[in-house]
Amino acid sequence: MKKQIEKNIKSLLHSIWKSGDMAISWTKTSIPGKRTPFFIKNKNQIDQLVFDTFCAVSLATYLTEFNRKEILPEDFKGKLHITCKPCDARSVMQLFSDMQVSEELVNLIVIQCDGIADESKLTKIMSGYVSNIEEENDRFICKGIGGTEKSVPIRDCWLDKCSDGKNCDLPYYYGYYFVGNETEYRKRISNLLHTKTDLVQDTMSPKELKKLVNKELSSCIRCNACRNVCPACFCSDRCVFEQPKVNVKYLDSEDASKNNILYHMIRFNHVAPNCTGCGECERACPMSIPLSMFYKYFNRLMWEEFEYKPGKTNSERQKLLSYHLGEDLV
Amino acid sequence: MRKRLQKQKLSSLIKKLKEDATVIAPVMTDKNEVDFLPVNSEEVILSGARSLYSPKKYIFKQSESMYDYTIQDSGKVTVKESCENEKQIIMGIRPCDLHAIEYMKEFYSGKYKDSYILRRLENSVLIGLACTEPSTNCFCTSLGNSPVDTDGSDIMMADAGSFYFVKGITEKGKKLIENNKDIFEDSQEDDERVLSDIKESCEKAILEKIDVTALKNKVGSAYNSDIWKKYSDICVNCGACTFNCPTCTCFDVADTSRSKNEGCHYRTWDTCQNFAFTLHASGHNPRSTSEERLRQRVMHKYQYTVDQMDQFSCTGCGRCTQVCPVGISMIAILKDIKEVVDNGEE
Amino acid sequence: MASKKLIYLFPCLAEKRKKVLQKIEQEYPEIKIVPIICAGRFNTDIALKLINDGADGIVVLGCEPGDCHYREGSAISERRFLLVKHTLKAFGFEEERFQALWHKPSEVKGVMNELNLFMEKLASIEQKGVEE
Numbered sequence: 001m002k003k004q005i006e007k008n009i010k011s012l013l014h015s016i017w018k019s020g021d022m023a024i025s026w027t028k029t030s031i032p033g034k035r036t037p038f039f040i041k042n043k044n045q046i047d048q049l050v051f052d053t054f055c056a057v058s059l060a061t062y063l064t065e066f067n068r069k070e071i072l073p074e075d076f077k078g079k080l081h082i083t084c085k086p087c088d089a090r091s092v093m094q095l096f097s098d099m100q101v102s103e104e105l106v107n108l109i110v111i112q113c114d115g116i117a118d119e120s121k122l123t124k125i126m127s128g129y130v131s132n133i134e135e136e137n138d139r140f141i142c143k144g145i146g147g148t149e150k151s152v153p154i155r156d157c158w159l160d161k162c163s164d165g166k167n168c169d170l171p172y173y174y175g176y177y178f179v180g181n182e183t184e185y186r187k188r189i190s191n192l193l194h195t196k197t198d199l200v201q202d203t204m205s206p207k208e209l210k211k212l213v214n215k216e217l218s219s220c221i222r223c224n225a226c227r228n229v230c231p232a233c234f235c236s237d238r239c240v241f242e243q244p245k246v247n248v249k250y251l252d253s254e255d256a257s258k259n260n261i262l263y264h265m266i267r268f269n270h271v272a273p274n275c276t277g278c279g280e281c282e283r284a285c286p287m288s289i290p291l292s293m294f295y296k297y298f299n300r301l302m303w304e305e306f307e308y309k310p311g312k313t314n315s316e317r318q319k320l321l322s323y324h325l326g327e328d329l330v
Numbered sequence: 331m332r333k334r335l336q337k338q339k340l341s342s343l344i345k346k347l348k349e350d351a352t353v354i355a356p357v358m359t360d361k362n363e364v365d366f367l368p369v370n371s372e373e374v375i376l377s378g379a380r381s382l383y384s385p386k387k388y389i390f391k392q393s394e395s396m397y398d399y400t401i402q403d404s405g406k407v408t409v410k411e412s413c414e415n416e417k418q419i420i421m422g423i424r425p426c427d428l429h430a431i432e433y434m435k436e437f438y439s440g441k442y443k444d445s446y447i448l449r450r451l452e453n454s455v456l457i458g459l460a461c462t463e464p465s466t467n468c469f470c471t472s473l474g475n476s477p478v479d480t481d482g483s484d485i486m487m488a489d490a491g492s493f494y495f496v497k498g499i500t501e502k503g504k505k506l507i508e509n510n511k512d513i514f515e516d517s518q519e520d521d522e523r524v525l526s527d528i529k530e531s532c533e534k535a536i537l538e539k540i541d542v543t544a545l546k547n548k549v550g551s552a553y554n555s556d557i558w559k560k561y562s563d564i565c566v567n568c569g570a571c572t573f574n575c576p577t578c579t580c581f582d583v584a585d586t587s588r589s590k591n592e593g594c595h596y597r598t599w600d601t602c603q604n605f606a607f608t609l610h611a612s613g614h615n616p617r618s619t620s621e622e623r624l625r626q627r628v629m630h631k632y633q634y635t636v637d638q639m640d641q642f643s644c645t646g647c648g649r650c651t652q653v654c655p656v657g658i659s660m661i662a663i664l665k666d667i668k669e670v671v672d673n674g675e676e
Numbered sequence: 677m678a679s680k681k682l683i684y685l686f687p688c689l690a691e692k693r694k695k696v697l698q699k700i701e702q703e704y705p706e707i708k709i710v711p712i713i714c715a716g717r718f719n720t721d722i723a724l725k726l727i728n729d730g731a732d733g734i735v736v737l738g739c740e741p742g743d744c745h746y747r748e749g750s751a752i753s754e755r756r757f758l759l760v761k762h763t764l765k766a767f768g769f770e771e772e773r774f775q776a777l778w779h780k781p782s783e784v785k786g787v788m789n790e791l792n793l794f795m796e797k798l799a800s801i802e803q804k805g806v807e808e
Binding site: 201204206207208209210211212213214240258261262264265266268269272273294297298301305319320 | 720721724725728729752755756758759760762763764765766767768769770805
Binding site for chain 1: 363378537568570586598600601605652
């Protein structure tokens, strides 16, 4: 099934490829279970493309970095094809509606996804060493130390967002290619979307919550991985945390957890209106801080207060920047 | 000095050591990850692969105050240099991290001596542990290191089934064993063989091997190649790799006020991957692109420290690869460098 | 106890609000007044930083949405202030610590009434904290 999807992506790319195009997709690395983003700059590289259960990196992040890096090749004159899982597709939509990327530039290829596994979770289950991973139905067959084999259910390695399923819906957009069976996909996610999850903010008193937040964020090393992989954080080198010319120094980098809390508070306050809940921050965090406890709160807030789901369409402006006189306030 | 430590005696050893020093050892955190933490009564994990987090943070702290100042009501300013004199014993450090601490020691005792770190090193006893298993990302053999290297440790331990084989390396370590000699047992003659057995089985399991030592002094020739672009396109320039690297030694110095008349001058980890790292006050940035920054990191590890200190500042622990959110593998970069160097030589 | 509180007030159009500001200075000497141009120009990061650094309360005093000299200014900020309140809540601070008051520049009584309520709320938060 997965092999078929991968084949279909390749043949789709072959058929729509024009000279001067570029594509962003995934490829294998020498480490079992790690997939890395892959920039296809000419047609004969298409066959190196890989799509399987481990393609966790959201490629929407790279669309935000055009201003920062010369990613596009010099002879680029066509379209940028980007392969996306549905959750990443919503991040791309949000970038469209925030006018960070031109719609004319990007060609969106949405891939049917049956849940993505986190390589680091699998490594943890295998106590740090995996020499080979094979996928069989809904299980991974992993080779550990000394050739011992272990079968791990894929569901145990899923990214948290996949079991949550709130952000699996497809965007309302006319111009994407869908690889896989769209009706089947919609059926799979339809009952996931309306599950209710309890958030710590509801169940805990401020004091308890403060304690929890303090504990979790005290391990933050301020590596900025959460910020840099975030598709909604598109300020790149102009980020408020790195502005030498800003006369208010918001943050001391002394790692005291008070400063870490301020770092994350400001970051979430800034991205809340366009956070699609893709979970990249949590996945990227090397200290495994459960950042989902924050973004889930803001996602729900946006829906409850403004009936607005970031990344749903390519045109709805984020609610905090678009007020017209006479509009209802809240 | 060779001894045996029965496994059930480990907890009594820790108890004894705790009497006059903080004991730091790998334990399981509530996030299901092995981390070096001050131990109380938790179970110490001295098996399996190396932990994801290195013990660097106990030598080179993420942030530390260098001096504190207070302003009295009379206007008098008093400055107090922070001077930690706490003794600490770090257990279960793997050979890669020991190499890293050794490197750090040399780095900070160069032309300008860093008294804060050297003092902390002096007050620490480092107890090493030979790796019985590698992790997926380990490549220490590629750098000429081995999973049972003892350099840098005061005491080396190795798992020998029912007991640990313990070897005192430095005077400090030997003294520690001497002070607790009722806990240790005498070792048998062929106990030393444990090390070579572990070495053999562990090295066999390491997935990646590429002879980096052959590239010594040659990595610089890849400076102008196009491999950097390939990886910098993907790199998101976070600092996860550098902050988790046991040999990354860069820091930033700043001042902060704690209240109206109190404050400190402190330093924190800093990373060359950050845009603001090399930003001049004029606004000019000599390493403004991601390509330059990525190249700096790799070149520094494999070329610049070779020029300056005649050693690689990479110990092959593979943590950078493990934490990279976009799956950039150091071994892959090294393979590409090797290709470039080999092609250049022909 | 009350005099130890650290409260910041950010009034817009401070020139026109002289009367009410004088009154506040008299009644609540612990409130620090920092004039701003427009409530829409208020940088919410500052509120987060101040509260994180230990401020007890932040009050932004602006013109009623629709009445703002800069047209949408205070209306946009009302949405942003809502977000600030929720950011505080998400990170375990009491959302009541941040408050926006919307009044015409000439208004005095209404401002004082709401400010009194705000101070009472702060006191009750503190009380709760002590009890727990």
